[in-house]
Amino acid sequence: MAVTAQVQALTKKVRAGAYLTEKGLSLLEVKDQLLLMYLMDLSHLILEKASGGSLQGHAAVLRLVEIRTVLEKLRPLDQKLKYQIDKLVKTAVTGSLSENDPLRFKPHPSNMMSKLSSEDEEEVEAEEGQSGASGKKSANGTVKKYVPPRLVPVHYDETEAEREKKRLDRAKRRALSSSVIRELKEQYSDAPEEIRDARHPHVTRQSQEDQHRINYEESMMVRLSVSKREKGRRKRANVMSSQLHSLTHFSDISALTGGTPHLDEDQNPIKKRKKIPKNSRKKKESNCLNLVSLLEHPHARLHLPFVVA
Amino acid sequence: MNDTLTIWTKKFMTNRSLQWKQMVMDVLHPGKAMVPETEIWEKLAKMYKVTPDVTFLFGFRTHFSGGKTIGFGMIYDSLDYTKENEPKHRLARHGLYEKKETSRKQQKELKNRMKKARGLQRPMLCCQKERLQIHR
Numbered sequence: 104m105a106v107t108a109q110v111q112a113l114t115k116k117v118r119a120g121a122y123l124t125e126k127g128l129s130l131l132e133v134k135d136q137l138l139l140m141y142l143m144d145l146s147h148l149i150l151e152k153a154s155g156g157s158l159q160g161h162a163a164v165l166r167l168v169e170i171r172t173v174l175e176k177l178r179p180l181d182q183k184l185k186y187q188i189d190k191l192v193k194t195a196v197t198g199s200l201s202e203n204d205p206l207r208f209k210p211h212p213s214n215m216m217s218k219l220s221s222e223d224e225e226e227v228e229a230e231e232g233q234s235g236a237s238g239k240k241s242a243n244g245t246v247k248k249y250v251p252p253r254l255v256p257v258h259y260d261e262t263e264a265e266r267e268k269k270r271l272d273r274a275k276r277r278a279l280s281s282s283v284i285r286e287l288k289e290q291y292s293d294a295p296e297e298i299r300d301a302r303h304p305h306v307t308r309q310s311q312e313d314q315h316r317i318n319y320e321e322s323m324m325v326r327l328s329v330s331k332r333e334k335g336r337r338k339r340a341n342v343m344s345s346q347l348h349s350l351t352h353f354s355d356i357s358a359l360t361g362g363t364p365h366l367d368e369d370q371n372p373i374k375k376r377k378k379i380p381k382n383s384r385k386k387k388e389s390n391c392l393n394l395v396s397l398l399e400h401p402h403a404r405l406h407l408p409f410v411v412a
Numbered sequence: 413m414n415d416t417l418t419i420w421t422k423k424f425m426t427n428r429s430l431q432w433k434q435m436v437m438d439v440l441h442p443g444k445a446m447v448p449e450t451e452i453w454e455k456l457a458k459m460y461k462v463t464p465d466v467t468f469l470f471g472f473r474t475h476f477s478g479g480k481t482i483g484f485g486m487i488y489d490s491l492d493y494t495k496e497n498e499p500k501h502r503l504a505r506h507g508l509y510e511k512k513e514t515s516r517k518q519q520k521e522l523k524n525r526m527k528k529a530r531g532l533q534r535p536m537l538c539c540q541k542e543r544l545q546i547h548r
Binding site: 322 | 422423434436471473482484
């Protein structure tokens with residue numbers, strides 16, 4: 104009795120327009136109410152079934168179906184609001200914005216002003232006259248090594264020692280990526296052994312570049328010209344993959360071991376002396392001199408006949 | 413027409429502003445050298461139900477060891493659009509454009525003569541050149 108009285112009072116109020124809905128209902132409220140109604144109808148049906156009644160054409164079934172459809176239609180709306188709701192909840196729980204919140208990265212004009220005193224500012228600006236970045240000052244960030252822009256040609260004075268050091272560095276890097284060192288690394292590392300059908304790293308690199316070029320050509324409908332250097336690289340990559348070169352030839356790792364660089368006879372044959380035309384051929388003495396210079400060549404191997412005394 | 417000639421088209425795109433359809437073409441010709449252009453025109457025209465005179469091909473490269481060639485193709489909506497939009501060297505391949513054979517030496521001589529002339533005497537030199545050509 105009290106329930107019906109309450110319900111009647113509510114319906115009277117609704118009909119009188121006591122509850123304003125011109126601004127719409129909150130999605131979360133609607134969801135809550137719908138879920139509650141769903142549960143009530145479901146429990147009513149269970150009661151019916153438990154007392155032995157039939158559910159055929161029951162009004163509650165239709166109501167259930169209707170509520171279910173509405174809930175499913177609300178799901179995309181829910182998705183769209185998910186971000187906002189999560190952020191609100193997080194802010195409510197923690198009390199402040201999270202670290203990754205993009206709202207934290209709004210511009211700070213105060214950081215653009217120089218914090219140095221006025222004299223220092225003038226000095227700095229005079230020095231920076233040549234460089235292009237005169238007015239910019241970074242707001243925050245680590246101090247990076249200053250790289251001057253290349254505007255005017257500068258005298259090149261690299262000493263012999265520096266050149267030697269650079270050469271050594273390059274040789275070391277090349278030696279580190281050679282097959283011998285790689286196998287040693289695999290032997291002593293704890294990582295599981297990977298068996299890959301991998302080709303020589305130069306070959307894979309070249310094939311990747313080729314693929315990139317082909318993709319570009321097909322999407323832009325143009326043909327790109329191939330420079331001599333590219334042609335040479337491509338040829339070398341093809342040759343490398345077709346020979347059993349890597350079985351017997353190992354790259355030079357003397358940069359790491361500290362020995363003298365030894366060159367493979369097959370890879371780097373001694374260049375033969377150029378044939379001088381007969382007219383300009385000099386006298387015997389100069390020929391002897393040439394012979395002496397050949398003997399002095401570090402890789403010379405002259406097969407002199409043994410003279411048995 | 414070869415029986416074993418196969419054409420696959422990829423990356424097909426219609427360009428409405430320049431009134432053409434462009435595509436990448438894979439021509440398969442196993443066991444033979446590359447077929448002449450005219451056969452590919454006809455095949456392409458049949459595939460897209462146009463006349464072969466609006467089909468243009470360029471950029472064909474044969475892969476190593478033969479059998480497959482990849483190039484680009486264009487099909488125009490009509491002959492008028494081809495005359496507008498297509499570059500002259502490709503029109504020349506269809507015979508729709510004739511390149512003027514100018515002698516480089518003569519051009520340079522004329523230019524040097526014009527440098528010496530002043531004002532209205534320059535167009536006189538040009539007419540002189542035409543008179544010379546008619547004589548030849």
